[in-house]
Amino acid sequence: MYDIEQDKIYYKNHIESPKRLFLYESLNLDSFRENRKFAFDRTKSFKQKFIDIISQNIKNEDYIVYEADIKTFIHLLENQNDVNILILIMDRYLRQVNNMYQFNFGPIIMRSLHHINLPNEAIEIYKKLTRVFDNFASLMIFFDLLYKNKQFDDMLNLFLYKDINKNSSRLISAICGSNLEQNLSKNTETMIDVIFSSNFQYIPRRAIIFLFKFALNHQNFNLMQRLSTYDNPRIMKQDQVVNFKILTILEIEPVEKVFIYIQNIIDNLDQYDIGTIQVYSDVMQHLQIKSYLDGKESTEKLEKIKPYITCLPETFGQILTTPIEYIREKRIKTNQNQNKSLVDILNNLQKNENHVPGFCFENVSRNETFKEAKLKSVKTGTTIVGIIFKGGIILGADTRATNGPIVADKNCEKIHYISDYIYCCGAGTAADAEMTTELISSKMQLMQLTWKKKPYVSAACRQIRQELFKHMGYISAAFILGGVDNKGSHLYRISPHGSVCNMQFAAMG
Known part of the structure; x- marks a missing residue:
């Protein structure tokens, strides 16, 4: 079972310990923690059964190993026995794909071993599956794990x-x-x-x-x-x-x-x-x-x-x-003392929010400083944002369409109608964004006539991402899609090549 308190202790110790080689953020361990928690929550009712089935099936030479199962298993690693099973799984997978694998398993394996602090097991799996860790990201995490455990001779020998x-x-x-x-x-x-x-x-x-x-x-x-x-x-x-x-x-x-x-x-x-x-x-x-x-x-x-x-x-x-x-x-x-002083500043700012009504001259000195510094104007483009709240979704966008340094249109419409309860913000080439959203809006109307009910937000998202992926980036536009259906409120961030993130809030430009 996933122990969140143990996870917090690990995170705190790693952040505060001076005996580390790289910053916590540079190893991307915080993202791994979230993925690990998600994997434990998703498999909590059948986790042990999942591990037992894989450990039994791996003995069968006809068993096919899938990437999705490997990723899940890596996030569930907890002890030496799990590492031994992982070595068998990876060895079978590499023979299965003839070493022509696309997904890089090295960093994610090392993050898992770093998280549960198994340096000796990391050395063992590195020596048996060296080709999997033939990248600098894996070595960063691997050497940081050894450094944290003061295994300096092992570091030199492995080097x-x-x-x-x-x-x-x-x-x-x-x-x-x-x-x-x-x-x-x-x-x-x-x-x-x-x-x-x-x-x-x-x-x-x-x-x-x-x-x-x-x-x-x-x-x-x-x-x-x-x-x-x-x-x-x-x-x-x-x-x-x-x-x-x-x-x-x-x-x-x-x-x-x-x-x-x-x-x-x-x-x-x-x-x-x-x-x-x-x-x-x-x-x-x-x-x-x-x-x-x-x-x-x-x-x-x-x-x-x-x-x-x-x-x-x-x-x-x-x-x-x-x-x-x-x-x-x-x-x-x-650095920690500097952070504390920053917290004090933020607390003081929060206290000053309830100020007495009247004229306020607190920005005069700041403006004079800006004037003396002769700050250059910052080049800005489109900004689109979206956020989910309890009762629905808020979408926002600026109204300027630019042509290089020239403002071509001061009142450009960047929030586009898809259906009655689905809208979409577009950034990038204004013409591409407008034509794409008009096409998707028409498709949603046809779906509504076919289904005899209002379309889902996920359906609009799929139509947009398929259209963008089909053109492989030649549609120079990115979107934030938001809407409400009978499943609740949904917000999607869609990049120009068609990749999608489902988020509680999003900003693009």
């Missing part, structure tokens, strides 16, 4: 297991950013070779910072030497990377090399889009001592570049000893 894209920045970042050196020590050289073999293409800042930090903390001079030659404008403009590289060069090279490196940044300040070079106080002190010991010439060079350097009050040693997870947790708490 080297098959032909995963070695330039996948977030996956490399997952391996490097774990910040658990005791787990990575035996695989460090392998990890470094993988990153350097990619020529630093698409390597994220978090991975580069980890390598600098690892080299300095462990006095790994070989890695320092390799990092000192690294130069990438996208990364090198970052303050922490700049400070790491200065320290690294000071450890293994003459101080003259530091001046060459800093001068290169100064010459490209416009390219890096930064005002000055941010250097931490202890790094600056280290540079001054090295310059003094090197002689008068180095001291003079340091004085020349000082106007381009901003000395920060913080010490870089704190960053060298601070775990990355603590920094991420602190950043998340800061």
Whole structure:
């Protein structure tokens, strides 16, 4: 049975936990939760029977596996036994379609395993059905699941297991950013070779910072030497990377090399889009001592570049000893505080709704700000909306028909009559929308004469989507169809190619 309280706890823990690789929304787990709840509600009276029938039939070589059954079964996964059955189902399905499948099952399988938190089962199914997960979306969810459970060695082994894209920045970042050196020590050289073999293409800042930090903390001079030659404008403009590289060069090279490196940044300040070079106080002190010991010439060079350097009050040693997870947790708490302040603002606005009647000048300062900012006018097109309420449906649309930057018609009719209790809003090419709705209105009248009763809203929706799909996008119009029949109120959002969403509210343009 679907446990909504357990689902809420999972959602809350995943949102608040700093130990995750990707944002919750980017993995599309919230949408999966809704689909999973729907699958449980739909099969609550026969769920176990459905699983038993599939597990029995899969033993029969003549049994045909359908995509719809696989999707439902994936949403019902709960334990190791269900995963074993899923492996058999997917293996049969892949042989059945000769590996020429159209629907991508990889992400949805990984979302289900992520939701019920089965990392070891995810590794097993990945190794047995690798071709199903040959896409970056599946790997995102898979590695996030392993990262959440601190299985860092498994992440590195799987990264080297098959032909995963070695330039996948977030996956490399997952391996490097774990910040658990005791787990990575035996695989460090392998990890470094993988990153350097990619020529630093698409390597994220978090991975580069980890390598600098690892080299300095462990006095790994070989890695320092390799990092000192690294130069990438996208990364090198970052303050922490700049400070790491200065320290690294000071450890293994003459101080003259530091001046060459800093001068290169100064010459490209416009390219890096930064005002000055941010250097931490202890790094600056280290540079001054090295310059003094090197002689008068180095001291003079340091004085020349000082106007381009901003000395920060913080010490870089704190960053060298601070775990990355603590920094991420602190950043998340800061974001939560920002959200709280936003809630306070909204609450204050709600309190001010019951204001005393009279003149209101609260927008004067806002308007003056807009005037000083010289905001450009925003190009707008058609806007159509619809919403269902208890007693029926409300449809709305603007009345302007445009021809590029010109308003061709200030009073264009965009809410079209379909039948007595069915209307349709059209956006796009005005002529296409009008001719299509007139055609559908005529068909609805013929249906009413044939059936001897008022047509259903779903019938009008089907006629519109068939007409749009038949022309494969050449009818340049999108619709919001709303109406009331003996089954209740209905609202449909129909895109130009014929796809449909049944919603409680909709907006298009």
